[in-house]
Amino acid sequence: MTHVELQHITIGYGHRVLLEDVSAAIGGGRLVALLGRNGTGKSTLLRAVAGLEAPLSGGIRLCGRLLSATPAHELAQVVSFVTTEKVRIANLASRDVVGLGRAPYTDWLGRLRPGDRAVVDRALNLVGMGGFADKPMDRLSDGEAQRVMIARALAQDTPVILLDEPTAFLDMPNRYELCTLLRRLAHDEGKCIFFSTHELDIALTLCDAVALIDPPRLHLLPTDEMIRSGHIERLFDNGTVAFDASTRTVTVRR
Numbered sequence: 302m303t304h305v306e307l308q309h310i311t312i313g314y315g316h317r318v319l320l321e322d323v324s325a326a327i328g329g330g331r332l333v334a335l336l337g338r339n340g341t342g343k344s345t346l347l348r349a350v351a352g353l354e355a356p357l358s359g360g361i362r363l364c365g366r367l368l369s370a371t372p373a374h375e376l377a378q379v380v381s382f383v384t385t386e387k388v389r390i391a392n393l394a395s396r397d398v399v400g401l402g403r404a405p406y407t408d409w410l411g412r413l414r415p416g417d418r419a420v421v422d423r424a425l426n427l428v429g430m431g432g433f434a435d436k437p438m439d440r441l442s443d444g445e446a447q448r449v450m451i452a453r454a455l456a457q458d459t460p461v462i463l464l465d466e467p468t469a470f471l472d473m474p475n476r477y478e479l480c481t482l483l484r485r486l487a488h489d490e491g492k493c494i495f496f497s498t499h500e501l502d503i504a505l506t507l508c509d510a511v512a513l514i515d516p517p518r519l520h521l522l523p524t525d526e527m528i529r530s531g532h533i534e535r536l537f538d539n540g541t542v543a544f545d546a547s548t549r550t551v552t553v554r555r
C-alpha cells in the first residue's frame with residue numbers, strides 16, 4: 302500500500318510558492334531522506350504531510366486516506382511527527398513524555414494500560430534511553446531529549462513517521478545509530494519513515510530513497526538512481542565544495 306501520496310500539491314506561504322504541482326508516492330517499509338538547500342521548504346513539506354498546514358492546492362493521502370478529510374484523532378493513529386523544537390517539560394519524567402504517544406489509544410483520562418506501558422518501555426529501550434525513564438525532561442541533554450521525543454513517536458505506533466532533522470542534536474556515533482534504528486524500523490516493521498536532513502552521507506548510505514527539493518520541483522528516486530542523476534552535484538556544488546558521486550562524499554575544493 303502507498304503510505305504517503307502527494308497528489309499535485311503546491312505548498313508555500315501567501316504568494317511565495319516553495320513546491321509547485323508535486324506528485325510523489327512512498328510505500329511502507331522504506332526509509333526516505335528529504336534533502337534540499339536551506340529555506341527550500343523541507344519543514345514546510347513535512348508539516349503539510351503531518352496535517353499541520355494545508356497545501357495551497359492538491360491533496361495528500363496517508364495510507365489511502367485523504368488528509369483533509371481525516372479527523373485529528375484518527376490521523377494520530379496514522380502519522381507521528383518529531384520536530385526540532387526543544388521540548389522541556391519540568392518534572393515530567395521521560396517515561397511520561399513517551400506515554401503521551403499512547404494518547405490516541407487510551408481512554409479520555411489518558412490512563413495507560415499494562416500493554417501501553419510495555420510499548421513505552423520498548424520505545425525507550427529502542428532509542429537507548431531505558432536508563433533515563435525516571436529522569437525529568439528538563440534535566441536531559443539536547444541529544445537525550447531528542448531521543449525521548451523519537452521514542453514518543455515510536456510509542457504512537459503509526460505506519461507513517463515524519464522527523465524534521467532528527468540528527469540535529471546528536472553526536473556522530475548517535476547520528477548513525479539513530480538512522481540505523483530508523484532503517485530497521487522501516488524494514489522490519491513496514492513503516493514509512495520520511496525525515497529531513499542536511500547529512501548527505503547518511504542519506505546516501507542508509508536510505509532506500511531520497512527526495513530532493515529542486516525548487517519548485519521534488520525529485521524522488523531510489524538512492525542509487527539519485528546519486529547517478531546529477532541532481533545532487535547541480536544543487537549542492539559551489540565554489541567551496543564538490544560532491545563526488547563515485548565515493549558518495551563531499552570534498553572541499555582547493
Ligand SMILES: Nc1ncnc2c1ncn2[C@@H]1O[C@H](COP(=O)(O)OP(=O)(O)OP(=O)(O)O)[C@@H](O)[C@H]1O
Pocket residue numbers: 314319337338339340341342343344345346
Ligand atoms: N510561517 C511562515 N510564514 C511565512 N514564511 C515562512 C513560514 N515558515 C517558513 N517560511 C519560509 O518558507 C521557506 C521555507 O522554510 P522551511 O523552514 O520549510 O525550509 P527548510 O528547507 O526546512 O529550511 P532549513 O534547511 O533552513 O531548515 C523559508 O524561506 C522560510 O523563511
